[in-house]
Amino acid sequence: MSVADHLRRVRDVTLPLRDILEQRVDEPHVPRWCESRGWATFLVGLSESELVDAEAHGLLRAMPERAPDSLKALAQDVLSVTSLPRVSGSTPLGTEALRNVRLRKRAQLSGLLAAVRRMADAAERVVDVGAGSGHFTRLSADLFQREALGLEQSAERVASAKRRSTAALASFVAVDALAELRLERGDLAIGLHACGALGDHLSRAVASARCGLALVSCCLQKIPQDVRLPLSGGIELRREHLGLANLTSQPRGVEASIEVTIGARQTRYALGQLLRARGVPLEPGAEMSGINRRQANAGLARVASLALALRALPPPTDHELAHHDSLAAKDYALIRRLSLPRSMLSRLVEVLVSLDRAAHLEEQGLGVRVAELFEPAVSPRNIGIFANPDAGLLPAA
Numbered sequence: 001m002s003v004a005d006h007l008r009r010v011r012d013v014t015l016p017l018r019d020i021l022e023q024r025v026d027e028p029h030v031p032r033w034c035e036s037r038g039w040a041t042f043l044v045g046l047s048e049s050e051l052v053d054a055e056a057h058g059l060l061r062a063m064p065e066r067a068p069d070s071l072k073a074l075a076q077d078v079l080s081v082t083s084l085p086r087v088s089g090s091t092p093l094g095t096e097a098l099r100n101v102r103l104r105k106r107a108q109l110s111g112l113l114a115a116v117r118r119m120a121d122a123a124e125r126v127v128d129v130g131a132g133s134g135h136f137t138r139l140s141a142d143l144f145q146r147e148a149l150g151l152e153q154s155a156e157r158v159a160s161a162k163r164r165s166t167a168a169l170a171s172f173v174a175v176d177a178l179a180e181l182r183l184e185r186g187d188l189a190i191g192l193h194a195c196g197a198l199g200d201h202l203s204r205a206v207a208s209a210r211c212g213l214a215l216v217s218c219c220l221q222k223i224p225q226d227v228r229l230p231l232s233g234g235i236e237l238r239r240e241h242l243g244l245a246n247l248t249s250q251p252r253g254v255e256a257s258i259e260v261t262i263g264a265r266q267t268r269y270a271l272g273q274l275l276r277a278r279g280v281p282l283e284p285g286a287e288m289s290g291i292n293r294r295q296a297n298a299g300l301a302r303v304a305s306l307a308l309a310l311r312a313l314p315p316p317t318d319h320e321l322a323h324h325d326s327l328a329a330k331d332y333a334l335i336r337r338l339s340l341p342r343s344m345l346s347r348l349v350e351v352l353v354s355l356d357r358a359a360h361l362e363e364q365g366l367g368v369r370v371a372e373l374f375e376p377a378v379s380p381r382n383i384g385i386f387a388n389p390d391a392g393l394l395p396a397a
């Protein structure tokens with residue numbers, strides 16, 4: 001199936017679900033999309049163990065047999081259109097080269113280097129866009145014996161990349177790649193976890209240079225405007241729809257166990273309610289603004305103290321904390337159940353945007369492949385978009 005055909009299928013499944021994308025479940029009330037599809041009784045009646053199972057594996061994969069047929073059919077459709085081939089392979093890397101590189105990043109680097117090997121051998125230069133600490137830049141310069149240029153907006157990360165790199169062919173520049181990105185026909189452009197707007201910009205720049213690309217997207221919601229316009233046959237998505245793609249269901253979260261993750265979400269909900277009860281106007285999701293999100297793992301007392309201090313308000317009382325903790329336990333149990341169908345759409349959004357970028361590249365005559373590049377445990381943001389003027393050099397899937 002061509003990328004354009006795959007994109008059409010994903011679009012056909014997504015368009016009738018716009019109302020679900022539109023209405024987040026922020027309150028303990030049955031949303032309209034749930035009422036109108038007749039899913040509420042089933043969802044509200046889920047036992048705690050069914051709920052935990054669905055949160056850990058996604059309702060897509062942990063759907064109880066008695067679920068309404070329309071919900072089961074939707075799960076089937078989503079699973080079918082979001083399934084992608086897998087690019088496998090790894091590149092052995094020396095311990096010195098990987099010193100101070102996190103384990104998961106090591107696996108990402110090893111997988112990506114293996115995937116682009118043939119494209120890199122044919123390229124004149126590797127351009128690593130959003131290079132971070134420059135690991136891919138320096139490793140690819142050494143491995144492929146090619147000039148490798150790392151572009152990164154953070155001057156601090158560029159300085160650290162320069163300190164770290166001994167690769168003669170690697171260089172690093174502090175630059176905003178959204179403003180300045182010049183690619184040549186012989187380049188292989190890399191975006192390993194290139195955030196929202198950068199991923200789109202890179203796709204456009206590669207399409208017009210008609211060069212090679214390996215792009216693994218992440219944080220799709222990081223866009224300057226409210227809406228992402230499609231590059232090809234995708235659909236318009238607002239920032240909060242794009243944010244859905246960051247949701248990951250895994251028995252063990254990437255940074256913490258699912259229990260800790262759910263506990264932190266309940267704490268954030270309790271915090272939002274406490275702040276509103278104090279008269280603080282809040283957009284959904286804004287309760288943790290200015291506070292490191294990991295602080296939510298420490299419980300309501302901690303984040304409430306921080307959030308109130310940030311607003312120059314008196315600290316929380318014991319009574320207030322106990323009241324909002326117990327209210328949140330009740331409300332959040334309902335919110336968790338009602339959120340399951342919307343969370344089911346997370347991969348759909350991610351695949352839709354990846355295919356939209358890929359279709360744009362295909363329209364320019366490039367050979368294109370969209371495939372999973374890592375195990376979700378290595379990174380849940382694991383969709384690779386590969387493009388090359390010579391389709392024969394794309395990684396095998």
Ligand SMILES: C[S@@+](CC[C@H](N)C(=O)[O-])C[C@H]1O[C@@H](n2cnc3c(N)ncnc32)[C@H](O)[C@@H]1O
Pocket residue numbers: 105129130131132133134151152153154157175176177178179191192193194195198218
């Ligand atoms: C998620 S990190 C990935 C870093 C690296 N590629 C890796 O995989 O470790 C994204 C990086 O892109 C950089 N970045 C984001 N927008 C950028 C822009 N407009 N120009 C250059 N770098 C940018 C960020 O500063 C950050 O270092």
